[in-house]
Amino acid sequence: MQNERVLSILRSSNLKITPVRIQVLEVLLESGVALSHTDITNLLGDNTIDKVTLYRTLNHFHKNGIIHKVANEDRNWLYAILVHDQDHLEADHLHAHFICDDCEKIYCFPFGSYGYDNVVSQRNGFIVNKQEIRLHGLCPSCH
């Protein structure tokens, strides 16, 4: 059940369970794509949450590793869930972002253990803390 999953994510992150957190997390979990503040507000529909509360909620989720941020083509931040099929948070989150050139939606593309180790081994003296791979193309709804 969706709500059980939301609760278990909040519990495993030791975050206090509030109606706002449940609603925002549900929206993020149900969306297959990264969402802006406006997207989240629109998806919440009648469950209106003021801007400051939404901003704080997203910050909490981000600090606790429940979500991550990805910049869209206009350099605005979008938010996406960091939890995969298992109900635990993925500590080593390696994935690419697929950007649809038509609808401009951003999808998270997990790619498992293949990551920066392979890149770093080719260049000595560089410390990689974060990597971001961006893929461009057309999503299933746009072709």
Ligand SMILES: [Zn+2]
């Ligand atoms: Zn598309």
Ligand SMILES: [Zn+2]
């Ligand atoms: Zn992502």
